Each structure stands twice: as C-alpha cells, then as structure tokens.
Amino acid sequence: xxxxxxxxxxxxxxxxxxxxxxxxxxxxxxxxxxxxxxxxxxxxxxxxxxxxxxxxxxxxxxxxxxxxxxxxxxxxxxxxxxxxxxxxxxxxxxxxxxxxxxxxxxxxxxxxxxxxxxxxxxxxxxxxxxxxxxxxxxxxxxxxxxxxxxxxxxxxxxxxxxxxxxxxxxxxxxxxxxxxxxxxxxxxxxxxxxxxxxxxxxxxxxxxxxxxxxxxxxxxxxxxxxxxxxxxxxxxxxxxxxxxxxxxxxxxxxxxxxxxxxxxxxxxxxxxxxxxxxxxxxxxxxxxxxxxxxxxxxxxxxxxxxxxxxxxxxxxxxxxxxxxxxxxxxxxxxxxxxxxxxxxxxxxxxxxxxxxxxxxxxxxxxxxxxxxxxxxxxxxxxxxxxxxxxxxxxxxxxxxxxxxxxxxxxxxxxxxxxxxxxxxxxxxxxxxxxxxxxxxxxxxxxxxxxxxxxxxxxxxxxxxxxxxxxxxxxxxxxxxxxxxxxxxxxxxxxxxxxxxxx
Amino acid sequence: xxxxxxxxxxxxxxxxxxxxxxxxxxxxxxxxxxxxxxxxxxxxxxxxxxxxxxxxxxxxxxxxxxxxxxxxxxxxxxxxxxxxxxxxxxxxxxxxxxxxxxxxxxxxxxxxxxxxxxxxxxxxxxxxxxxxxxxxxxxxxxxxxxxxxxxxxxxxxxxxxxxxxxxxxxxxxxxxxxxxxxxxxxxxxxxxxxxxxxxxxxxxxxxxxxxxxxxxxxxxxxxxxxxxxxxxxxxxxxxxxxxxxxxxxxxxxxxxxxxxxxxxxxxxxxxxxxxxxxxxxxxxxxxxxxxxxxxxxxxxxxxxxxxxxxxxxxxxxxxxxxxxxxxxxxxxxxxxxxxxxxxxxxxxxxxxxxxxxxxxxxxxxxxxxxxxxxxxxxxxxxxxxxxxxxxxxxxxxxxxxxxxxxxxxxxxxxxxxxxxxxxxxxxxxxxxxxxxxxxxxxxxxxxxxxxxxxxxxxxxxxxxxxxxxxxxxxxxxxxxxxxxxxx
Numbered sequence: 011x012x013x014x015x016x017x018x019x020x021x022x023x024x025x026x027x028x029x030x031x032x033x034x035x036x037x038x039x040x041x042x043x044x045x046x047x048x049x050x051x052x053x054x055x056x057x058x059x060x061x062x063x064x065x066x067x068x069x070x071x072x073x074x075x076x077x078x079x080x081x082x083x084x085x086x087x088x089x090x091x092x093x094x095x096x097x098x099x100x101x102x103x104x105x106x107x108x109x110x111x112x113x114x115x116x117x118x119x120x121x122x123x124x125x126x127x128x129x130x131x132x133x134x135x136x137x138x139x140x141x142x143x144x145x146x147x148x149x150x151x152x153x154x155x156x157x158x159x160x161x162x163x164x165x166x167x168x169x170x171x172x173x174x175x176x177x178x179x180x181x182x183x184x185x186x187x188x189x190x191x192x193x194x195x196x197x198x199x200x201x202x203x204x205x206x207x208x209x210x211x212x213x214x215x216x217x218x219x220x221x222x223x224x225x226x227x228x229x230x231x232x233x234x235x236x237x238x239x240x241x242x243x244x245x246x247x248x249x250x251x252x253x254x255x256x257x258x259x260x261x262x263x264x265x266x267x268x269x270x271x272x273x274x275x276x277x278x279x280x281x282x283x284x285x286x287x288x289x290x291x292x293x294x295x296x297x298x299x300x301x302x303x304x305x306x307x308x309x310x311x312x313x314x315x316x317x318x319x320x321x322x323x324x325x326x327x328x329x330x331x332x333x334x335x336x337x338x339x340x341x342x343x344x345x346x347x348x349x350x351x352x353x354x355x356x357x358x359x360x361x362x363x364x365x366x367x368x369x370x371x372x373x374x375x376x377x378x379x380x381x382x383x384x385x386x387x388x389x390x391x392x393x394x395x396x397x398x399x400x401x402x403x404x405x406x407x408x409x410x411x412x413x414x415x416x417x418x419x420x421x422x423x424x425x426x427x428x429x430x431x432x433x434x435x436x437x438x439x440x441x442x443x444x445x446x447x448x449x450x451x452x453x454x455x456x457x458x459x460x461x462x463x464x465x466x467x468x469x470x471x472x473x474x475x476x477x478x479x480x481x482x483x484x485x486x487x488x489x490x491x492x493x494x495x496x497x498x499x500x501x502x503x504x505x506x507x508x509x510x511x512x
Numbered sequence: 513x514x515x516x517x518x519x520x521x522x523x524x525x526x527x528x529x530x531x532x533x534x535x536x537x538x539x540x541x542x543x544x545x546x547x548x549x550x551x552x553x554x555x556x557x558x559x560x561x562x563x564x565x566x567x568x569x570x571x572x573x574x575x576x577x578x579x580x581x582x583x584x585x586x587x588x589x590x591x592x593x594x595x596x597x598x599x600x601x602x603x604x605x606x607x608x609x610x611x612x613x614x615x616x617x618x619x620x621x622x623x624x625x626x627x628x629x630x631x632x633x634x635x636x637x638x639x640x641x642x643x644x645x646x647x648x649x650x651x652x653x654x655x656x657x658x659x660x661x662x663x664x665x666x667x668x669x670x671x672x673x674x675x676x677x678x679x680x681x682x683x684x685x686x687x688x689x690x691x692x693x694x695x696x697x698x699x700x701x702x703x704x705x706x707x708x709x710x711x712x713x714x715x716x717x718x719x720x721x722x723x724x725x726x727x728x729x730x731x732x733x734x735x736x737x738x739x740x741x742x743x744x745x746x747x748x749x750x751x752x753x754x755x756x757x758x759x760x761x762x763x764x765x766x767x768x769x770x771x772x773x774x775x776x777x778x779x780x781x782x783x784x785x786x787x788x789x790x791x792x793x794x795x796x797x798x799x800x801x802x803x804x805x806x807x808x809x810x811x812x813x814x815x816x817x818x819x820x821x822x823x824x825x826x827x828x829x830x831x832x833x834x835x836x837x838x839x840x841x842x843x844x845x846x847x848x849x850x851x852x853x854x855x856x857x858x859x860x861x862x863x864x865x866x867x868x869x870x871x872x873x874x875x876x877x878x879x880x881x882x883x884x885x886x887x888x889x890x891x892x893x894x895x896x897x898x899x900x901x902x903x904x905x906x907x908x909x910x911x912x913x914x915x916x917x918x919x920x921x922x923x924x925x926x927x928x929x930x931x932x933x934x935x936x937x938x939x940x941x942x943x944x945x946x947x948x949x950x951x952x953x954x955x956x957x958x959x960x961x962x963x964x965x966x967x968x969x970x971x972x973x974x975x976x977x978x979x980x981x982x983x984x985x986x987x988x989x990x991x992x993x994x995x996x997x998x999x
Binding site for chain 1: 638664741743746749818900
C-alpha cells in the first residue's frame, strides 16, 4: 500500500488495514455467527468444565455472551451495523455511564492505537481461530474389532509360547515335538510367503510391461543409449513386445541399472539374446549406460539359477546358519543365567514378555513411516525372555528346541502374519480363530491336563477373547467423547517443503 | 501515585534476549514516570549481590541453583524468606513476574499473594497443548495464575493462548505489545526529524531516497537463531529457488544454531557461496548494522508470540516478508509486510512479490522508521502498564478498569478484584483440577504457615528499610507537556 503523495511533508498516517485473515468485513455475515460447536466463545475459556457441553441453544449463546462482556450491548455481536433498532439507545446509555467514545470496530492489531482498553475482549474475534478436534475421525465398531485381531494374534502366539515352555518344563510335552511342529509350520508359512512374493513380482512386471509396450517402437538405439533415463518403461516392455529391434533390447539392459529390483525373468530372457559385439557396433554413443550393460552382462552370464532361486538358496543358507549356530550356542545359553535365582528369572521373563507385547509393531506395514519388519525392541525382548527361560531347562536339546521355537514364534511368525493379512482377509480371520483356539486349548492343557480341559479351555478362551475384543472396542469408542484437541494460531506451524534437490 | 514495583524473573542481564531487554526497558521507563522499580533475578556467573543500573534501577541477584538454560530449580518455598526480606526492605506494593518458564516468577507471585501484595504476570511466549511438556508447563502456569491480579500478554494471539492455558477471565488479561528503541534502529540515510522542526513547504526537505533500478542488487537479510521452530528448513528450501528466479539478489544470514550445518550444505550443493553471506551469530547491538545492509527482511519463523525482530527490521527501513504464524499478523501494517503461508512455495512467491514491489519503487521504505517510531515506544508500554498497576491497586475503580455495565444486571466485581483472604485464595486454587487443586491448596496453606512463622521469627520491625535512589524530577513528562502546549 502506498501512502498518498500529498502527505509528503508529514509522516503518512498508517491506514489501519486489518491483516487478520478472518476479519475481512465482507466475510462476516450474520448467518455465519450461528454458534459452531467447533468454535469456543471466550467464556468457555474460564468456565473450563463447560468446555464439553457444546453450545446448542441459541438463547444460551446470547446469554453467555452478554454475561461475559458488557460490550455485548455496545457491540451487538449478532447485529449488522445500523440494523439494530436499540443500538442508539444503548450507546446513549453507555455514554451516560461515562464510557469513552468508541469509533470504529476493534481490530486485532497491535500497531494501531485503539480507543479500547488493553484488556478489551472482542467477542467476535476472540479465539475465532481456535479449532477443536479438527482431525478426529470417529471410530466404527466393526472395523475396530477387525483391527484388534492383530493384537489378539500376537497375544495368542505369546500365550502359546509360554504354555509350550511350561509344558516342556513339566515334562508333559517333548521339546523335540514342539520344535518339529513349529518348524513344519514355519516351512509351510515360508513356502506360502515365497509364493506370494513371486506372484506379486510377476504381476508387477506384467503391469509394467503393458504400460511400456506401446511407446517403445519409435525409439532408436542411439536415443536409447544417449538418454538412459527415458528407457525405464521401454525396458519393461521388452517381454510384451518381441517385435522390437535390437536397440530396444539394449535399452532394456541399460535400464537394468535404474531398476535393480526388476523381475529376474527379464534378466534371463534378455541376457541370452544379446550379442555384445553387435551392441558395440550399433551404439556409437559411448555413454556410461553401455559400460553398465557390460557389467550387468558379466554378472548375469555365469549364474545358473534365476535370482529367485538364488534368493531361496540364500534363505535356506541363512536358516541353516541360524540352526547350527543355535545348536552350538545352546550349551552356553543353558548355563548363561543358571546362577540366577528362579524367582528373578520368572519376574524378568514376565516383564520381558510384557515389554514384547506392548512394544510390538502392530501396524499394517503400509503407510509412510511403517517399518518392513517388527520393531527390534519387541523381538529382542522376546528372544531375551526365552534365553533367560532356557536356563531353567534340564538339557541342551531342550534349550536348543526352545530357542529355535522362540525364533520361529517371535521372529518369523509376525512377518508371515503381516503378509497374510495383506493378502487374504479370510486367511487372516481363520488364522486368528485357529490361534485363539490353540492358545485356549494350550492354557487348558497346561492348567489341568487332558483333552477335555483343552476343549473347555479353547471354548472359554474363544468366548473371553470375543468379549474382550468387543468390550475394548466399545470402551475406546465411548472414550472418544472426552477427546479434546485444541489447535490454534499459537501452535508451531508445520512447514510444507517440497524435497526437490538433485 | 508512584508505586514500588518489583520485577521478578529468572531472565535478566548479563544474559541477553527479548525478555531481558523488555524488563530493562519497561523498568527504566517506569522509573522515568516516577515509580521505584527493583529487579529480582538469580545470581549469574560474575553477577552477585545487589547492583545498580542506569537511572537507579536496583538489581537483586539472589543466589540460587540453576538447572537448565538459566532457569532456577523450582523449590516452591525456599525462595520465600529472602523474597520477603527484599520486599519489606524495599516497601514493594506490586510484584510483576515475567516469563512462564521462570520458576522464580511463579514462586514470587505465590509468596507475594500470601504477603498481601498485588501481582502482575507478563507472558512472552506461546505454548501448545499437545505434548507432555506443555501439559506440565500449563499446569504450573495455572498454579501461578490462579491467584494473580492481572496478566499482560504481548499480542492478542498470546492472550488467547494464555487465557486458554490458565483458564483466566479474558478481561483480566491485557495486551501490551513489546516495543523497540527506535533510535537504535535507524536506517542508514536517516535525517532525524526534531520536534521543533516545522515543515516549511509541502516538499519534503529530505532528499528522496535513491530509487532501486531494475538491475540493482537487492539484499535479503535473515537474522534469526537457526532452529527448527525459527523455520530454518523453510529458509533452506526457499533460498535456491528465490535466487534462481530473481537475478541480482543476495542473502545475508546472521545467527547460529543446530540448523547452520544444513544451511551450509545447501549452499555448497547449489554453489551459492557468492550470493549468500553467512555472518554467524551477531550481538544485539550489531543487529542494526547488519539490517541496514539489506532491503528486505525475511522472517520464516514457525511460531512467534510477537516478533520484535520484524519491528526492528521495519524500523531500519526494510520491507518485511514473514510467515503468517502466531502474533505476527498483528504486529505490522500491511504496507510494510508481505505475508506467506509457512510453505516453501508460498514463501518463494511472497519474496518474489516483495522484490518486484521494491524494484517498482512502490514501497516507501524510507518512511518506515518514523511510522514504526509512532507505533511502538517503550514510553507507551510503560504508560499502559501503569494503567494496569492503577487498576489492580484500586486507583482506577474496578468498574472503570474492567468495564461497568449497570444496565446488564451483571455483577461488576465478580472475582476480578482478588481478595487476600486465605479461604478465597484456596477456593481459586481448588478449582485447578481434581488432584492438582488439592495439591495446590496444600502448597498455599504451607506457604501461609511459613509466612506466619517468618513473621514471628523475623519480625518486620527488625528489617531495615532501604533508602530509595534520589529521584530526579521526571523531566520527560515536563518536556512533553511543554511540547504539547507549544503545539
């Protein structure tokens, strides 16, 4: 805003323009002053208990406004200027009472000298930026129950582990049979998991191939060599469009650099076809992409397995590594905490298992900040609990079995559960039911032995779990009414930054 | 009627900062207005005992255990004996505490109320409601402010925040902004306009400022501590884009902090060392010398109660680009500022707009200094604070101070004039919360018992009364009177 040039000699009086975003004169129509449950009136601030009551009745709103601030008469908050027939009388009354003359509306500004006292509270603008519960999403009952299955699954698997330990200690169950069943389950789970991953990858590559197949035909080998980043889609298109020339095959290869996680099938199909000499002749532009191609080529040639099989092999390798190192460590683990009193061991393992349950990553694995694998704290606590418990077992075989079983239950099973939940909802529900039944049965068996008590236990366990799930969900929903998030201009702003460096 | 005022805060010189200079400026202006002001703070390294500053401003450096960033350890009661001694010795009427994070201030307000003194509290900062630290701080603030006579906030946003945090009656909270010493923040080519000088002709006797040509370099100044909440991330993201889209632009960045490394990395990555000058931290006295080197002041802060620095920048004749957060939109008129949302894109757009406005010579930045001088002065702050003192002491009737509305059928006094009766005080504290209320009541009762004990064991009669600093006639007042008369 430029001051008028006529006032050059004097300091131009700053024109009070309201910089407050919510107070432009046009935006405030009387209709907008209908009390909004999300907005507070000033009196809500010091009638703290009344915060939750919500202003529903209009008359009530008026009364509270008036009681808050006598200025309600001088500045009728609901009337339009001049439209109030009582306004004149009121002002006369105010003047008779010795009030100062008031010109103009009060402005939420500091730099302009206003004829209002410093403690003046404007009922219109006071706290008008305050928002209550702006981002609250009300919970629904059934989604909440279905989400709680994740917790039920984990608690059940922990219960199963504990029951197995107790049974092993009491010599009711042979540790070898426990670990055998566990290993069979793990193997089945791994096969399923591997299958899903493979399917996912093929689907992904197929989808990419369909996208990239169309625009690849126009590009020549030179352009593909010069502009390697442009080749990403074309590279994927090679499988779906075999009529493309050699240049395109090369493009596919050069794009290997940019897509290191590409499906392994491309690798094989492409690497056999290309002749390096032909490629060198066709490609006059000695870009770095070509050198990269050579490297990829060299790595690909000698491999007998597809990378998928290589991956499997490495999994099996690491499984054996863990198996044997556990076998070697078992005697050490057995005597590690032997000198500690049993009371301490029970207390410690209890706390560790509770820690495991509470710090477990129950997230779905999607979303931005989700970790791919369960948080390490939870896993570490569980492994430490089983290490500590292992010292109460009589033989090295026992220790080895328990440790391996705990690895399977706490390390691998969560990954499988997470994947299953993403893949098939019915599978997830079935697994939950199975886990609940098994856990209940295990508890029953541990308590009094015999199949009858196991059945009773699983029955009771199922009922209790259902009640707990329903009850907790209902409880959480009913607690929502106490939620009171207050957000206003005093909160530090969240900066929005586009990450764009490169 | 002159009052004896004790300003209490953990934060005072030799530490430097906004609160410290606020207390000093306000105190010295209040002394100019004929009051007696002492300051009670904790002992700093090398500053102990009693000291005098200019104008007979007396500082008590109370020895106390400092825990974190010059804040004393909160020991609710241990401050009482020495505080009582000082207050009686100096015949204090009003205890004025500053800063909600200062435990000295909270304790002093509690003890002062127990001793039957009027109390004022000034809040300088904004707090959220979400995290655990804020919840604790807010509870403590509630404890402090349950019984305070009046609170002062530096901006309207700050008032809303304080009213919500401490569940105060909004009429008991005044808004009195900070100010700047405009003389210390003059533009480079500034010819002071004396009061006696009467403009002879409509033409401005001052030379018109040199216009900025389309190819002249525009310098953007940033002076802030480089912290997250000062918006340094926004700055880091915006600088390369601003420099890319506006040729002939330079940056001067003063300040240090944990984000300085990020900033330097950005400069190296984009090879902008010749366009961005990093000065490191500068002392407050040197801020003006840095500011006058630029044309635009960029303030990307994420939260700010008042933002004194943008007033200082405007006073130096800089056009201000700032984020619309906290109390900042209230501080400066629109022709001095361009507001941006706290977003990278918007900040770039706003800065480019500001550069374009300066290049087109539409903004008369040479007039900013005089305008700011009219808007903010410490004398004005002292006058308004004095009115608060008059209101709580009772020199202004409560009906005038809080507003009188006889036709409303509405009780004027309410609880605003806070009585000193213990039972009334306990009632106020009891309402602070289910558990906290009882705890606070316990504290108040113990405080009262300590007070009774102190009165018995260290009777008032045995405490010497300190001699006041010999007062000058308040010359300022006389001069302004004569000026007004001559006009």
